[in-house]
Amino acid sequence: MYPFAIAIHGGAGTITPASMTPEQEKAYKAALRNTVEAGYATLAAGGSALDAVEQAVVLLEDVPLFNAGKGSVFTKDGRHEMDAAIMCGKNLDAGAVAGVRxxxxxxxxxxxxxxxxxHVFMSGYGAEEFARKHQVAFEPEEYFYDAFRHRQWREVRETDLFVLDHTVDEKFGTVGAVALDAEGNMAAATSTGGMTNKNFNRIGDTPVIGAGTYANNKTCAISCTGHGEFFLRAVVAYDVSCLMEYKGxxxxxxxxxxxxxxxxxxxxxxxxxxxDATGEIALPFNSEGMYRASKKQNQETFVGIYK
Known part of the structure; x- marks a missing residue:
């Protein structure tokens, strides 16, 4: 039996105490704690890492605090385009989707x-058709509407600017989860609504296996958050795994x-x-803050936002 563990994130960036009210901080911490403890409960009951990370990300997608699912930001044309990926460390199976509405x-x-x-990766209309075939739930546009998000979009929609999830003016981000279950299997999952006012069906690192999401039982499970273009170019998630596998x-x-x-x-x-395979958890970030939480077998829940 392995020492099961789970970690989650809700975005990283310019997140400081001065940028949040006490009420906002309390809401974020509560959402993170509830999510990581729900995922942990799945693992404690003998559930798989795959089920735990999917469950955790679903819960984060359903909370409008985070830029994923219900909380997704507005694109250039005032709609929502979402990306996500999940990967199984046992057999390297993976599924990913980009630009779905x-x-x-x-x-x-x-x-x-x-x-x-x-297949591994589907996008746009075809992915939506696949979703209908497999009874994946849809929601009307109004479900994804958020007044604060809409106001931010209105401020930049007539320009060529896009707004990163983690700028000082926007404290929402990509969400993700990684887990190790009692059988020794790992999994990773990541989901995002992208960038406010993004154009040309831009896709970041989140749904790209090896860039924003990766899991391999030999090494680790990874879910990334940040400026996606850099994470794509650096192949961040796979790079961490490679350094473990090939350099020790x-x-x-x-x-x-x-x-x-x-x-x-x-x-x-x-x-x-x-x-990793021993249940060790890492939560590194080079920004001012990262919404994060973790829980290891028989240990207290950790919740953090700032450095």
């Missing part, structure tokens, strides 16, 4: 792609090298959550 829980669609197709680095050593050295060298801001 009206899907209540994109991570559930990613899981369906992994479980019920011979520990989880913390690999995360340090990738997040605090490699990314920083060329301007990449953000962080990741990770778990």
């Amino acid at each position: 009206s899907i209540r829980n994109p991570i559930t669609l990613a899981r369906a792609i992994m479980d019920h197709s011979d 680095l520990s989880l913390h050593q690999a995360c340090q090298q990738v997040v605090h050295e490699k990314l920083v060298e060329f301007g990449g801001e953000g962080g990741l959550i990770a778990v």
Whole structure:
């Protein structure tokens, strides 16, 4: 029996005590704690890492505090385009989806792609058709409407600017989960609503296996958050795994090298959550803050926001 563990994130960036009210901080911490403890309960009951990370991300997608699912930001045309990915460390099976609209829980669609197709990555209209075939829940546009999000979009919609999830003016982010179950299997899942006012069907690192999401029982499970273009170029999630597999680095050593050295060298801001085969958890980030929580077998729940 392995020492099961789970970690989650809700985005990383310019998140400081001065940028939040006490009520906002309380709401974020409560959402993070409730989510990580629900995922942990699944593991404690003998559930799989895959089920635990999907469940955790679904819960985060259903909370409008975070930029995923219900809380997704507005695109250039005033709609929502969502991306997600999930990966199984036991057999390297994976499912991913990009640019879908009206899907209540994109991570559930990613899981369906992994479980019920011979493909890994689907996008747009085709992915939505697949969702209908497999009874994945849809919601009307009004479900994704948030007044604060809409106001932010209105401020930039007539420009060519896009707003990152983690800028000082926007404290919402990609969500993700990683877990190790009692059988020794790992899994990772990540979901996002992208960037406010994004154009041209832009896709970040979240749904790209190896960039924003990766799991391998030999090494670790990783879910990333931050400025996606840099995470794509650095192949961050797989890079951490490679440093462990081929150079023999520990989880913390690999995360340090990738997040605090490699990314920083060329301007990449953000962080990741990770778990290895021993149940060790890493929550590194090079930004001002990262919404994060974790829980290991027979240990207290950890919840953090700031450095």
